[in-house]
Structures are given as C-alpha cells and as structure tokens.
Amino acid sequence: MTGTSPLYEVRGVGKRYGGIVALDSVDFALNAGEVVGLVGDNGAGKSTLVKVLSGAHEPDSGEIYLDGERRVWKSPHDALDAGVETLYQDSGIAPDLTVAANVFLGREILRQGFLGKLGFLDEKAMRDQAHSELERVGIAVPASDRPVARLSGGQRQAVAIGRAVAWANKVIILDEPTNHLGARQAGEVLEVIRQARAKGFGVIFISHTLPHVLEVTDRIVVLRLGRVVTDAPSSQFTPDSLLKAITGLSQT
Amino acid sequence: MEMQGKLARLKAAGMRQDIVLLLLFCLMVLAFSLVNPRFFSIRAMANILQDFSPVVLMAIGQTFVIASRGIDLSVGSVLGLAGVSMALVIRAANEAGMDPWLAIALGLAVAIGVGVVVGLVNGLLITYCRLVPFVATLATMGAAAGLSLVLTGGTQIAGAPKEVILLGNATYLGALTVPVIVVFLIIVVSWAFMSRARFGRWTYAVGSNPFAARGAGIDVESHLIKLYLLSGVLAALAGAFVYFRLGSGSPLSGRGGELNAIAATVIGGVSLLGGTGKLSGVVIGALITTAVLSGLILIGVQPNWQQIVVAALIAIAVGAQGLGAKGGR
C-alpha cells in the first residue's frame, strides 16, 4: 500500500444498459479501515456500481485501481482473487446447498492426493472450518447439513455476509445486507461491519435504512440517476439532510 | 431440541424416498412376474439390463443438466444419430476389408464425436447465444433426427461384422454383457463425481442460484458447456451400445428416448427447478422406467402405448414432487 492512494478506487466509470445510463462518469474511492455508505434512490445505480467494483460487469468507460494499481476485472473471479469480496443484493447464496458448501463455494477444500486432483471434496474440513470462520467474524449460525433454504431469512443472510467477510482480505462490498432483517439481526450485521473496519478492511455499505448508514459509516456517497451528487464525512449529515441529498429536493 | 427433531425427520424423509423407490421397483417386478412368470427369469433380467443401459446413460446426462436448471431434449436423437453414423462407418470399413475390431474402434470414435459435437452446440447455444435450454436442445433434437434420416435415407443400416454382435451380446456371470459392465462403471463414477466432488457441487450451485455461483467465482458458462457435452457423449454411448446389441443402426432407434430419460430423472427425485436430486435415485428411476417398458410388453400391452405410459409417469412424478416440496422451498 502506498499510503497516498486510496485502497480501492474507480475514476470516470460509465455504464449503460441499452438506452439507460446506469452510471455516468462516477468517481468513487475507499480507504483501508474505512466504511463508506453508498446511498441513493431505487435506480440510482448503486447495484450497478457494485457489479463494476466486484467484476461482475465490465464498465463501458473508466478505470479501476486497487492499491493504486490499475486493474481490469474480466470476471468476479479476478476481483475475488485480488481480495475484493461482494455480497450481491438478493443473490448471495445457493439455497439448495448447505452452510459449509455456501461458505466454500468456488473455493472448495479438496482431499489430499489423487482424489483431490480429481476434484473430490474434503467435506469434513469444510464443515469444521465453515463453522469456525463464521464464528471468527462474529456470526452464529447452526452448523448443519441442511440446505440453507431451511434456515430463517436472517440466518440465511448471516451466512451470506459471513462468507463475504470471512474471505475478504482487502475490500468488502455489502449491497443491502440488512434488508429483510429484524432490528436485532441488523444490529449484528452493523457490529460485523465495525469489526471488519477495525481489522483494516475497506467496507462499502449499501442500505436504504438511513439510521444504519449514519450509525456505521465514516463517509457517505450519494448517487442520483447514475451520478455522484454528494461525497462527505458522515458527521456532516443529519437524517434530514441525508434524505434531502438522496431525493434532490435540496442540496447539502 | 426442536431443530434436532426436524433434522431427524428430514433425514428420515430423505431415506424414505430411496426406499420407497426401491420398494416400488420390487413391487412392479413382483406384479409383472405374477402376470407373466417369464419376467422373473435370468433371461428376462438380462434383457432388462440391456434395455436399462441406454435409459440410464441418457438419464445420467439428463440429471447433470436438469440439476443445473436446464434440460436436454436432444438425447434421443443423438442416440439415433450416433448409432447410424457408427453403423455407416463400420459397414464401410468392413467392406473395405479393415480389421473388424479396428473398424469398431473407429465407429465408436465417430459415435462419441457425434455426441461431442451436438453437446457442444447445445452448450454454446445456451451460454453464448443465450437460448433457453428447452429451445436450444429442441432445435438440435430436430436437426440430429433429420440428419439421421438424410444419412440413411430412412432405412436401417446393417452389414456389421459378427464381432459387433459378439461385443454387444456375449454374457458373463449369467446376465452381464460388456456394455452393461461399462454402464455400471459409468454409474459409479458419475455418482461419485456428482455426490462427492467439486463437479457435482458446482452443478447444484449453478442450478440453485446461477448468480451466486458466478459471484463465487465459478465460471458458470464453461461448467454448463461441460454438462451438455457430457450429456451428448453419454447419449452417443447409449447409441453405440444399442448398435452393438442389434448389429444395425436405425434412424428411428432414439425416438422418444428423451421422454424415457426425463421420466427416469424425475421419478428419481430430481427437481426440474434445478439445484437438487441424487444420482442414486435416478438409477432406480431408470430401473423403474425400464421395468415398466419391458413389463408392458411382457404382459401383452401394445408397444404403441409405451410413450403414453412414460408421459403419464413423468406427470405423476413431477406432481408428487410438487406435493413433497410444499413448505420446503
């Protein structure tokens, strides 16, 4: 890390879907040990920016820098390899797989020796480690052989968040992780985010629940119709002024 | 405590499904044997195993693609096309005086090549051209069936050396032919990879939630292409084994094969919604489907009724799954 450049940064990112301009020359930066809130109305472009940051979509224009180095993500695989973990809105997990299978999806632990070369799985190692990894990042879910679909909505979401946090080594992107969660579970998610910050990760937190955003973030970036309209420390916002920045009824 | 109870119940339900399927199969064998005692002879069993081979091969491929939330309607046509291509090549090689075993090897390579090509086309249509699997494989189903007719002029291709019949029909240990032994090996290997290896894990993940799979860094497109390729190759192998058995290739031999394969798969408990289903169940599903087909003939039902019965089986199995899944998904 150079110290002068941000941990993760995009410059001049544009993305169109047919005639719709989802992102229009967006600049966005994230420092290590920082939680940035990304807010905006429905359709503002938050999820699109997430997909650019996570390598799921290639932007039409603009550049991506990790640790000050220019990067091009050809697929989510590239970004994951570089230490950028993402929890996508509403599509974080495979409901028919078990907790351990989800935590290790795409990074399965293989057996030793010849069978491992053929792709045979070390289920026991994954089961044991999934449980301890989730515990380490502050998430308690029953270790079980049940498909995740049989867990409660909150537990399911906890697995998805835990998976992202457990694997990250630089950047964690969470797209509406507290959606559909009760107050206590949402509080647990915010605590997981704080712990991740304390460990020096950069965290991008997307949410419509403005009190959560104000509570957990250091800085807030407001998107409107694909453009960044505000980028300021969280302390400068009140719930009222943040809402106004989002809706555009009056600028902060 | 409550969770433990639920888990136990779930496990019991999972066990029950396999056991129910096996019991169903045994009951059917018993019923058919009562109507026609010949059904319960070694000879009849050997016949059933020979009939079972193409069905289970296509059903294994079908399981791969259905578990990934797809479907492969082309398997029956691939069986036919592989069979006639092979028959033509072997006949020509035989007439040119080639060593019969060499001719058989050449024919087998051609048959597998047919499966590779059709499977690859399916996979590319689905991933790069973004056709839904139903449409993509319906198109190749028609094309492969048409090509079989063009190549043969609609007639059966005979002219196989006697080694072909020998390979397809000589039995060992009473009821096992070489193709049947190979089929058993394929069953074991497929089961292991589907239930114990990353291959199966990724297949179920793609079928359960393709977005999550992609987000987890899995190359969903190449995995899907691999699955359709395997389905094509397994169907082609089924075509080769049918040819070994009969010593001739007919452009009509795969007709309705996709129905049998899908029946075996859904009877075996694979959900058409993707993400679930065990290969062990599918193997029993293939046994049941085969026993129904053979049993119907043995008890004197007109062969023309077969497709209707299989279609009904599919409807019943999918309906039963829907009832079972309530409250689950």
Ligand SMILES: Nc1ncnc2c1ncn2[C@@H]1O[C@H](COP(=O)(O)OP(=O)(O)O)[C@@H](O)[C@H]1O
């Ligand atoms: N896959 C897509 N195809 C077409 N339009 C899309 C797609 N994804 C997003 N959009 C459009 O891009 C804009 C931004 O969407 P999105 O990034 O999902 O916003 P947000 O997450 O802030 O609600 C919206 O107008 C949306 O309709």
Ligand SMILES: [Mg+2]
């Ligand atoms: Mg969104």
